[in-house]
Amino acid sequence: xxxxxxxxxxxxxxxxxxxxxxxxxxxxxxxxxxxxxxxxxxxxxxxxxxxxxxxxxxxxxxxxxxxxxxxxxxxxxxxxxxxxxxxxxxxxxxxxxxxxxxxxxxxxxxxxxxxxxxxxxxxxxxxxxxxxxxxxxxxxxxxxxxxxx
Amino acid sequence: xxxxxxxxxxxxxxxxxxxxxxxxxxxxxxxxxxxxxxxxxxxxxxxxxxxxxxxxxxxxxxxxxxxxxxxxxxxxxxxxxxxxxxxxxxxxxxxxxxxxxxxxxxxxxxxxxxxxxxxxxxxxxxxxxxxxxxxxxxxxxxxxxxxxxxxxxxxxxxxxxxxxxxxxxxxxxxxxxxxxxxxxxxxxxxxxxxxxxxxxx
Numbered sequence: 497x498x499x500x501x502x503x504x505x506x507x508x509x510x511x512x513x514x515x516x517x518x519x520x521x522x523x524x525x526x527x528x529x530x531x532x533x534x535x536x537x538x539x540x541x542x543x544x545x546x547x548x549x550x551x552x553x554x555x556x557x558x559x560x561x562x563x564x565x566x567x568x569x570x571x572x573x574x575x576x577x578x579x580x581x582x583x584x585x586x587x588x589x590x591x592x593x594x595x596x597x598x599x600x601x602x603x604x605x606x607x608x609x610x611x612x613x614x615x616x617x618x619x620x621x622x623x624x625x626x627x628x629x630x631x632x633x634x635x636x637x638x639x640x641x642x643x644x645x
Numbered sequence: 646x647x648x649x650x651x652x653x654x655x656x657x658x659x660x661x662x663x664x665x666x667x668x669x670x671x672x673x674x675x676x677x678x679x680x681x682x683x684x685x686x687x688x689x690x691x692x693x694x695x696x697x698x699x700x701x702x703x704x705x706x707x708x709x710x711x712x713x714x715x716x717x718x719x720x721x722x723x724x725x726x727x728x729x730x731x732x733x734x735x736x737x738x739x740x741x742x743x744x745x746x747x748x749x750x751x752x753x754x755x756x757x758x759x760x761x762x763x764x765x766x767x768x769x770x771x772x773x774x775x776x777x778x779x780x781x782x783x784x785x786x787x788x789x790x791x792x793x794x795x796x797x798x799x800x801x802x803x804x805x806x807x808x809x810x811x812x813x814x815x816x817x818x819x820x821x822x823x824x825x826x827x828x829x830x831x832x833x834x835x836x837x838x839x840x841x842x843x844x845x846x
Contacts, residue, residue: 521817525789528770528820532790535767536661543678547664550682551656554689559649561693 647697655700656685663708666786669774670712680715684708705787706801766824773823777816784812785820 539547623630632638647655660681667677684707692703774782780802787798788809799809 521814524817524821529789531767531770536665539661543664543674546678547660547681550685551653551660554656554685555649555653557686558652558689558693
């Protein structure tokens with residue numbers, strides 16, 4: 497029982513010590529910080545000017561970014577598709593290149609389809625306009641006669 | 646989303662402290678100004694759309710990371726310099742920076758003697774801060790100068806709350822010891838305070 501009480505007392509003591517320690521630390525730190533704050537007010541004019549320039553640059557950067565964002569939003573709403581597409585291409589390069597490749601393949605497919613149909617029409621016209629009747633080309637004997645001649 | 650005016654007000658509030666904090670870390674005023682400018686630009690470019698309430702944490706994190714990048718670059722540069730200097734002969738002497746050269750003691754609000762005592766104390770503190778290990782200095786500055794709580798400091802430093810407390814405690818102890826060596830009465834702290842502090846360590 498006594499040992500338990502002793503342990504509790506020791507724990508309480510250590511807590512008190514820690515609190516006191518923290519208070520002392522905070523006090524010292526606050527004194528140091530007061531002096532540092534005082535020091536900060538004594539920068540040279542050159543340093544103050546450099547900081548002011550840096551701040552102006554950062555603020556103008558934010559202003560231009562926000563203006564761009566607003567105009568981008570406005571374009572989308574007013575439906576200027578080409579400009580939107582331009583911005584979109586800039587932002588999503590991979591997606592845009594995939595889109596271009598798909599469009600090219602589609603165009604190739606359409607052109608091939610068209611030319612195949614055109615060839616078919618041409619061969620039909622040739623058969624109908626030739627001196628020989630179309631049945632002659634289906635006759636195997638005619639082919640053999642052509643080969644022999 | 647923060648407005649340019651809000652960003653400007655925020656930067657006005659923090660820029661001087663950020664500059665001195667960086668100068669203590671990198672020990673070069675021009676480099677410190679460059680780092681602060683980089684950090685301001687990064688904040689505006691990448692986090693300009695965040696609410697202004699998030700700026701203190703974000704700015705401190707950016708500043709610390711930019712400092713780390715600088716140190717990394719310096720490390721690589723020093724390596725090359727060391728390698729090349731072994732071929733090239735004498736170096737240019739490594740002139741050590743004396744804080745006395747850069748301290749500007751303009752203050753007409755006090756008596757000259759008080760003013761002198763205070764600027765001497767500030768010089769001592771700045772030297773002591775520069776001597777601190779980087780992590781301790783970072784913890785001290787964030788926790789006490791930037792007035793952040795332990796959790797925020799831990800988040801910026803990328804460590805646990807316990808580590809922050811340890812770093813802060815060691816930093817204050819080191820500063821107090823250093824200042825005691827130099828004559829503490831100039832700081833305006835009672836002797837008991839530091840003796841007490843010293844005996845606990």
